[in-house]
Amino acid sequence: MKICMVGTGYVGLVSGACFADLGNIVYCVDKDKKKIDKLNSGEIPIYEPGLDEIVKKNYQSNRLKFTQNLSNAVKVSDIIFICVGTPTSKKNKSADLSFVFNVAKEISKNINKFKIIVTKSTVPVTTGDKIEKIISKKRSKKLFEVVSNPEFLREGDAVRDFRFPDRIVVGCNNKKIIKKLEFLYEPLIKKGCIFFSTNRRGAEMIKYASNAFLATKISYINEIANFCEKTKVNIEDVSLGMGLDKRIGGRFLRAGPAYGGSCFPKDTKAITVTADSYKTNLSIIKAVIKSNSNRRMLLIKRIDKILSNKIKNKKITVLGVTFKPNTDDMRESTSLLMLPYLNKKGAKITYYDPSGEKNVFNKLKNVSFSHNIIHACLKADLVIIHTEWDEFKSIDFKKICKNKNLKVYDMRNLYSSDKMKKIGVNYYSIGR
Numbered sequence: 001m002k003i004c005m006v007g008t009g010y011v012g013l014v015s016g017a018c019f020a021d022l023g024n025i026v027y028c029v030d031k032d033k034k035k036i037d038k039l040n041s042g043e044i045p046i047y048e049p050g051l052d053e054i055v056k057k058n059y060q061s062n063r064l065k066f067t068q069n070l071s072n073a074v075k076v077s078d079i080i081f082i083c084v085g086t087p088t089s090k091k092n093k094s095a096d097l098s099f100v101f102n103v104a105k106e107i108s109k110n111i112n113k114f115k116i117i118v119t120k121s122t123v124p125v126t127t128g129d130k131i132e133k134i135i136s137k138k139r140s141k142k143l144f145e146v147v148s149n150p151e152f153l154r155e156g157d158a159v160r161d162f163r164f165p166d167r168i169v170v171g172c173n174n175k176k177i178i179k180k181l182e183f184l185y186e187p188l189i190k191k192g193c194i195f196f197s198t199n200r201r202g203a204e205m206i207k208y209a210s211n212a213f214l215a216t217k218i219s220y221i222n223e224i225a226n227f228c229e230k231t232k233v234n235i236e237d238v239s240l241g242m243g244l245d246k247r248i249g250g251r252f253l254r255a256g257p258a259y260g261g262s263c264f265p266k267d268t269k270a271i272t273v274t275a276d277s278y279k280t281n282l283s284i285i286k287a288v289i290k291s292n293s294n295r296r297m298l299l300i301k302r303i304d305k306i307l308s309n310k311i312k313n314k315k316i317t318v319l320g321v322t323f324k325p326n327t328d329d330m331r332e333s334t335s336l337l338m339l340p341y342l343n344k345k346g347a348k349i350t351y352y353d354p355s356g357e358k359n360v361f362n363k364l365k366n367v368s369f370s371h372n373i374i375h376a377c378l379k380a381d382l383v384i385i386h387t388e389w390d391e392f393k394s395i396d397f398k399k400i401c402k403n404k405n406l407k408v409y410d411m412r413n414l415y416s417s418d419k420m421k422k423i424g425v426n427y428y429s430i431g432r
């Protein structure tokens with residue numbers, strides 16, 4: 001099949017490359033010239049394990065193309081996926097759908113034969129209806145069908161998630177079109193993936209309800225961790241003990257910093273705003289948003305206590321600044337609040353992240369990037385483990401840090417409190 005991905009970001013690039021790898025001809029379109037130029041010169045603009053190889057292979061075999069020319073890509077394609085961003089609106093915390101609607105308008109001008117138009121972007125329920133309305137202003141409804149196929153991939157595991165998804169959800173009111181999408185995904189379905197179809201609004205709702213549920217699970221265990229700290233119970237044991245119950249499950253049940261990233265914060269807000277407009281109060285999700293927002297500062301302010309309110313001139317090393325490992329995505333990462341907070345209090349900050357230096361911190365005085373863990377930790381008074389990259393899981397703190405009074409604040413519970421005590425490191429973790 002000939003496919004067009006509009007928006008070549010985390011979702012569009014990964015799914016575009018993977019669709020090409022399944023034998024389709026894929027046009028990845030983006031309005032960002034720099035991004036398209038980079039891709040055409042063999043550079044991958046994002047950090048995503050395994051992606052490089054697939055992009056190169058399919059680009060070389062001419063199945064994967066990168067272009068700014070949306071018009072041509074739409075004309076030659078049978079299926080067009082909308083994969084642009086749906087960030088939080090500056091006005092009211094709803095999803096800003098302007099990128100999606102602009103793309104819909106652009107597509108409508110270029111429909112020359114029957115097209116299946118699929119939203120992969122996360123969009124509020126009824127957005128498909130609105131896209132249909134926009135396109136039908138220019139083209140007869142006989143010439144297109146709007147489908148919802150929400151994306152569930154996780155950054156850092158995106159290629160694997162595309163190839164082995166738990167399920168593929170397709171929402172459309174036309175059964176023939178659902179069959180076409182089923183055919184597109186057939187190679188994955190044959191490997192055992194469940195293809196679940198419903199109507200368009202149903203698919204839109206499934207995506208938001210799933211993300212809000214996962215965010216709830218994280219906030220739930222984070223609050224239980226607060227309680228564990230007061231009662232001297234180990235949250236790790238609680239997570240394990242709870243997770244063994246198949247009705248609960250162990251995933252997304254690990255205490256840590258507030259949830260961040262490009263999806264949960266914006267999607268939890270957007271679903272409550274949409275529900276409010278339908279006079280439905282999603283009070284649980286609203287409580288989750290509040291709990292998560294409180295958590296951000298709760299964990300940051302703990303640093304005052306660890307350093308006995310003497311942060312000025314302290315050498316603080318932050319290991320990992322991305323919101324999670326195996327991605328370079330900084331969106332809604334707790335580090336975006338934590339580093340400026342410590343910087344304002346006069347700390348001298350060094351940070352290291354395997355995905356590289358972050359421009360966003362360049363404007364902060366006394367904040368510098370280090371190219372390796374050893375250099376970053378050498379003179380530290382306090383090491384903060386913020387992101388659980390694998391390379392932070394077996395650090396010999398006594399060997400690499402010169403400071404005898406070194407303190408380690410492990411926001412991801414990567415180490416055993418007992419073992420750290422034994423080797424003489426002042427160790428602070430979460431919920432234990």
Ligand SMILES: NC(=O)c1ccc[n+]([C@@H]2O[C@H](COP(=O)([O-])OP(=O)(O)OC[C@H]3O[C@@H](n4cnc5c(N)ncnc54)[C@H](O)[C@@H]3O)[C@@H](O)[C@H]2O)c1
Nearest residue numbers: 007008009010011030031032083084085086121122151155
């Ligand atoms: N990132 C994730 O992990 C993830 C997972 C599941 C779903 N989603 C959803 O998928 C959507 C995309 O997310 P993302 O993280 O890939 O976003 P992104 O910001 O990485 O990429 C979006 C891309 O769209 C491009 N774009 C915007 N308007 C355009 C236009 N008119 N024409 C061509 N290109 C245009 C931008 O330049 C950008 O490169 C969002 O709705 C998001 O919620 C994201």
